[in-house]
Amino acid sequence: MNSLEAVIRDRIARHGPLTFRDFMALALYDPAHGYYTTASQRIGRAGDFYTASSIAGHFGKLLARQIQTIWQALGQPADFTVVECGAGTGDLAADILTALATDAPDILRHLRYVIDEHSPAMRAAQAVRLAAFPEQVRWQTLDELSCTPITGLIFSNELVDALPVHLLTCRRGQYLEGLVSVSQGQIHLIWETPTLPHDFAAYLALGEIQLAEGEQCEVALDALDWLTKAAAALARGYLITIDYGDTGSHLSGRPTGTIRSFTCHRVSEDLLSNPGQQDLTADVNFSALVNHGVRRGLRCVQLTRQSDYLIQLGLLDLLAAATRPEHGREALQERLALKHFLVPGGFGDRFKVLVQARGDRLPTGLPVPRSAFTGGWKAPAAADG
Numbered sequence: 001m002n003s004l005e006a007v008i009r010d011r012i013a014r015h016g017p018l019t020f021r022d023f024m025a026l027a028l029y030d031p032a033h034g035y036y037t038t039a040s041q042r043i044g045r046a047g048d049f050y051t052a053s054s055i056a057g058h059f060g061k062l063l064a065r066q067i068q069t070i071w072q073a074l075g076q077p078a079d080f081t082v083v084e085c086g087a088g089t090g091d092l093a094a095d096i097l098t099a100l101a102t103d104a105p106d107i108l109r110h111l112r113y114v115i116d117e118h119s120p121a122m123r124a125a126q127a128v129r130l131a132a133f134p135e136q137v138r139w140q141t142l143d144e145l146s147c148t149p150i151t152g153l154i155f156s157n158e159l160v161d162a163l164p165v166h167l168l169t170c171r172r173g174q175y176l177e178g179l180v181s182v183s184q185g186q187i188h189l190i191w192e193t194p195t196l197p198h199d200f201a202a203y204l205a206l207g208e209i210q211l212a213e214g215e216q217c218e219v220a221l222d223a224l225d226w227l228t229k230a231a232a233a234l235a236r237g238y239l240i241t242i243d244y245g246d247t248g249s250h251l252s253g254r255p256t257g258t259i260r261s262f263t264c265h266r267v268s269e270d271l272l273s274n275p276g277q278q279d280l281t282a283d284v285n286f287s288a289l290v291n292h293g294v295r296r297g298l299r300c301v302q303l304t305r306q307s308d309y310l311i312q313l314g315l316l317d318l319l320a321a322a323t324r325p326e327h328g329r330e331a332l333q334e335r336l337a338l339k340h341f342l343v344p345g346g347f348g349d350r351f352k353v354l355v356q357a358r359g360d361r362l363p364t365g366l367p368v369p370r371s372a373f374t375g376g377w378k379a380p381a382a383a384d385g
Contacts, residue, residue, distance in 0.1 A: 004033035004276035009182055017179035019195055020271075021222070024164040027275040029118070035276050036162070037119045060095020062313040063155075065369045067096065068104050070153050070238055073367035080107065081150035083114045083233065085142070085226075086159035088122060090115075090129035097133045113137050114145065142229040149235035157242045160289075161281045163226060165218035167259065168200055170211045175200065178216075180272065187272045196221075207288035208248030216257040218282040224292050231296035236359030239298060242306060244351050245284030258283035286354050298356035302366045306351035312368045 008026060012018060018026075028035045071080055087093050093113065100107055113136045117123050123139060130137045142154075167178030169191060176191035177200075194200050203219045204211060211217055230239050245251070251258065261268045262279040271280060290300045302309075355366050 002033070002274060002276060004030055005187070005274070007033070008180070008275060009187070012180070012182050017181040017190060017192070019166055020178045020180055020189070021164045021166045023180040023272070023275070024280050027278075027280055028162060028164070030276065031120075033276040035279055036122070038121055038276070057091075057095040057098075058315075058318055059310075060092050061099045061318070062310050062315060063092070064096045064099035064103065065313045066240075066367075067100065067153060068107060069367040069369050071107055071110075073363050074151060074237060076110075077151050078110055079112070079151060080110045081112045081114060081152040083116060083142070083145065083150065083152070083154040085116045085154065085156040085230070086162075087115045087117055087126055090122075090126035092157060093126065093137070094129050094132075097130070097136060101133075108136060111136050114140050114150075116141050116145075142226075142233045145233035146229065149233055150237065151235055152237045153240065154230050154234055154237070155240040155242070158244075160220075160223050160226065160241060160243050160284045161245065162279070163220060163222040165220045165222070165259065165282050166196070166200065167216065167257065168194065168204075168211065168219050169216040170213050173213065175211070189272065203288065206291045207251075207285040208291075209285070209287075210249075210252045212253065215253060215255060217251065217254070218257050218259055218285075220282070220285060220288065223284065224288065227289055227292055227298075228296055231293065231298050231358065234298075234358050236362075237357070238301070239293075239356045239358075241284070241286075241289060241354040241356075242351060243284045245286055246352065247303075248285055248287035251283060251285055284352070286352055289354055290356075293356045298358055301355040301357050301364075303352060303354050306353050309353040312366070314369060 004026065007030070008018070008023065026034065029037055031037055067082055071077070074080070082096075084093055093115065097108075097113060100111070113133065115123075115126060115137065117126060117139060118141075126137075126139075167189075169176050169178070171191065175194055175197070177194040178189050179192050180187060181190045182188075199221060200219050203209075203221060203224070204217075206224075207220075209217050227239075245258075256269065259269075259271060259280070259282045261271055261273075262281065263274075263277070268278075286303055290303065293300065307315075
C-alpha cells in the first residue's frame with residue numbers, strides 16, 4: 001500500500017465513500033503524493049505518456065506562428081499576453097519563445113508569457129527550462145489574471161483531459177454516481193444516488209450527451225470551472241484548447257465511458273490501483289466547452305482536428321523543407337517527427353483544437369499565416385464534428 005492509498009482509505013473510514021471526482025483529484029493533485037505534483041518523470045519515453053511537444057519542437061514553432069497572427073489580428077498591442085495553462089516541463093514554452101526570438105523578435109518586446117501552473121515540481125522544472133527568457137516569463141493563476149484581464153491568447157495543451165471528473169451511469173432508468181469505497185479490505189467502485197443531481201443534469205444538456213440504459217459517462221464540472229476562469233481572465237483575444245476528445249454525440253453510447261489510466265505507455269481500465277502512481281484521464285467533451293463558453297461570452301471560431309489546424313499554420317511547409325534532398329540524417333528524423341501529426345491514429349488525428357474568441361473587431365475566422373507551400377490557408381467556417 002502506498003502513502004496516498006493510506007490517506008484515501010483513512011478519509012473513507014472517517015467520512016464515508018469519496019466521489020470519483022474527489023478520488024481523482026487526490027490521485028493526480030495531492031500536494032504530497034499526487035501524480036502531477038511530484039517530481040517523477042511523467043512525459044516522454046521514460047514516462048507514462050507522450051505529448052505533442054515531447055515528440056518534436058515543431059509543435060512549438062507552429063504555435064509561435066499562431067501567436068504572431070493573433071498579435072497582428074489584435075492590432076499589434078503594446079501589452080500582449082500569452083498564457084499557457086499547465087505547462088508541464090516547460091518544453092513547449094521554450095520552443096515557442098525560441099521560435100519567436102528567431103522569427104518575430106519584435107513581438108518579444110511586447111510579450112508577457114504567463115504560466116498558470118499549480119504543481120511546485122513542474123514550476124521548478126519550468127524555471128530551469130525557461131531561464132533564457134527572464135524578461136518574458138512569469139507565473140500567475142487565472143484567478144489572479146482575472147483582476148486585470150489580458151489582451152492576447154490563453155491556451156492549454158493536454159490539460160482539460162486531466163481535470164477531475166464525476167462518473168455517471170444509467171441503471172433501471174435512474175442516474176447513479178460512481179463513488180470510491182472500501183469493502184473487505186479492497187478499494188472499489190460503488191454506484192449510489194448522485195451527489196449533485198441538478199449540476200449533472202445541466203452538464204448532460206451542455207455536453208449534448210444522451211445517457212441511455214447501461215451506459216456511462218464522465219461529468220466534467222471542473223472543466224467548466226476552468227473555462228469560466230479562463231473567460232474571466234480574457235478581455236480581448238483567443239482561447240485555444242488542444243486535447244483529445246470529441247463532441248457529445250460521439251462520446252455518447254459507451255458502456256464504460258472514456259475514463260482510463262496510463263502507466264508506462266500502457267492503457268488500463270484499472271482506475272483505483274496505485275493512486276498517485278498512474279495517470280487518470282478522460283476524453284474532453286468539446287460540446288460542453290463550446291456551449292458553456294457561449295454563456296461566458298466566448299464565440300466559437302473553430303473546432304477541428306489537430307492535423308488540420310497545424311496544416312493551417314504551415315505544417316506542410318515544414319515537412320516540405322525537411323524533404324529536400326540536400327538534407328541528411330537530421331532531416332530524416334525531422335520528417336519522422338512531423339509525420340506523427342499526420343498519420344491516421346496519430347496525434348493530429350486523435351486530438352481536437354477548439355478556438356474561442358472574445359472581443360469586437362476580431363476576424364470572423366481563425367487568423368493564420370499565409371503558407372508559401374500552399375499559397376495560403378483559410379480557416380474552415382464550420383466546426384469539425
